[in-house]
Amino acid sequence: MYTSAPFFAVLFASSLLFTAANRLLGNRLTYASLFSAFALFxxxxxxxxxxxxxxxxxxxxLYTIATLKDKTWLKTWQSVILSLLPLILVKLHLNNHWGMLGLSFMTFRAVDVLLYRNKKDSRNFFQYFSYLFLPFIILAGPMYRWRSWVQDISKPNFRLTTAVFLQSMEQIFYGIVQKFLFAMLIDxxxxxxxxxxxxxxxVWVVMSLAYSFYLYFDFAGYSNMAIGAGRLFGLNLPANFNLPLLAKNPQDFWRRFHISLxxxxxxxxxxxxxxxxMxxxxxxxxxxxxxNIGIFCTLFCMGAWNGLELNYVVSGALFGGISVIHNMILWLAKRSPRMTSWLQxxxxxxxxxxxxxxxxxxxLYIFSGMSPV
Structure with a gap:
């Protein structure tokens, strides 16, 4: 979407049109009506x-599973597994007929609903529909949580001020520069x-560095465009990157890189x-x-949820293994003042x-699939 000029034209026109219509109607249009219509069209x-x-x-x-879980006909763990099933089958290439754009993050949002929504939100059809198919984040995130979504659309009415519009434009332009200048030049x-x-x-050194910078600028650019687009409609999409080059250790790196996921x-x-x-x-x-088991499984999923191809499995194992080593170093340092002093x-x-x-x-180079591993 963010590589298409018509998409931006529709995006800006939609936000301005809705703002104008809302003012003509005395600011009576709600966020729910906005996003239901926008997600649909x-x-x-x-x-x-x-x-x-x-x-x-x-x-x-997914809506059927959520409804069955609400009626307590399905337990939470059963509903989560059933929601993940189409994604798992597609990633394992066992049923490619269910493949579609944005399947991964749509599935993750559906799981987030099952785990974190309140009973009062559970039967709102249009909230659920709009959340799953929100256009700004449908392809690759950021991972926008259900609780944040409900909080954003619970505002009494929609207003787009000049200040918010300019902030949104600035972030979108920043994303365009990252994705279509820096990432493209590296590529x-x-x-x-x-x-x-x-x-x-x-070749390993050059490609590892080049692809890491490419992935950062490409994905950070996409994320900034998504966040800016969300701001046009009053959504507070989460930041996805925070200068990962400044990371002190593996734990700090994942607090800065693809933060939402x-x-x-x-x-x-x-x-x-x-x-x-426990x-x-x-x-x-x-x-x-x-x-360590929890850390390894979590970081392994960071790579392997893309599929069970060798590059995803190996990169996920590396993400997890490196983080476990770091955690063990911290554990040893807590028991050795001398080691703590040395690490500082x-x-x-x-x-x-x-x-x-x-x-x-x-x-990340192994993750790309371009390495010989």
Missing amino acids: AVWGYVFKSQITIPILMFGY NFIISHWSHRPVTLT SEWLRDVVFMPIYMNL KIDFFRNHKVTAQ KPLIVLTGRVLTLASAAVS
């Missing part, structure tokens, strides 16, 4: 115009020339695993082991930063 009329059947079936399927002048060379250490996986994967392991006597006496030395801190970024770059 912008997504199903523009994004899915050539494949409308699968999105309709997917919505019906055209480095990646396209080095990706076909015989594999050597130099990292936080969602922490809540949906890490916390349930850790809390359930019910077992062995893990109550070995909390760091429970932490400027040279060691700098080395930690370099190793963090180097390991992230190698992992």
Whole structure:
């Protein structure tokens, strides 16, 4: 969507048109009416115009599961598994007929609804429909949580001020520069020339750095355009990147890189695993082991949810393994004042930063599928 000039024309025209109509009607149009109409026409009329059947079936399927869970005919864990089932089958290439644009993040939002919505929100058909098919974030996030969505659309009416419009334009323009200038330059002048060379250490270093910067500018640019577009309609979409080059360690890196998905996986994967392991006597006496299992599974999902192709599995395992090593170092340091003092030395801190970024770059290069691994 964000590579299409007509999409931006429709986006700006829609926000201005709705604002004008709202003022003519005395500010009586609600957020619910806005997003129901916008999701219907912008997504199903523009994004899915050539494949409308699968999105309709997917919505019906997910809404049915949510309804059955509300009626307590399905337990929460059963409803979550059933909601994830189409995505799992597509990622395993067992049923490609269910594949559609934005399936991953739409499924994640459906799971977020099952886990975190209140009873009073559960039967609002239009809220649920609009949340699943919100056009700004349908393809690749950011991961917009149900609670934030309900809070945003619970405002009494819709108003677009000049200040908000200019802030939105600024963030969209910033995203355009990131995605269509920096990312494109890296792709055209480095990646396209080095990706076909015989594999050597130099190629690994250059491609790891180049792809990491490319992915950052491309994805951060997309995220900024999505966040800016959401602001045009009064939505507070979460930040997705916060200068990952400044990361001190692997834990800090995932607090800065793809933040919204990292936080969602922490809540949906890490916390349930850790809390359930703590019910077992062995893990109550070995909390760091429970932490490491939860950390590895969470970061493994960061790579492997894209599919079980070797590049995703290996990169996910690297994400998890590196983070577990860092957690073990912290655990050992807590028990050794001498080690704590040693880790605080400027040279060691700098080395930690370099190793963090180097390991992230190698992992992301493997994730890209362009590496020989």
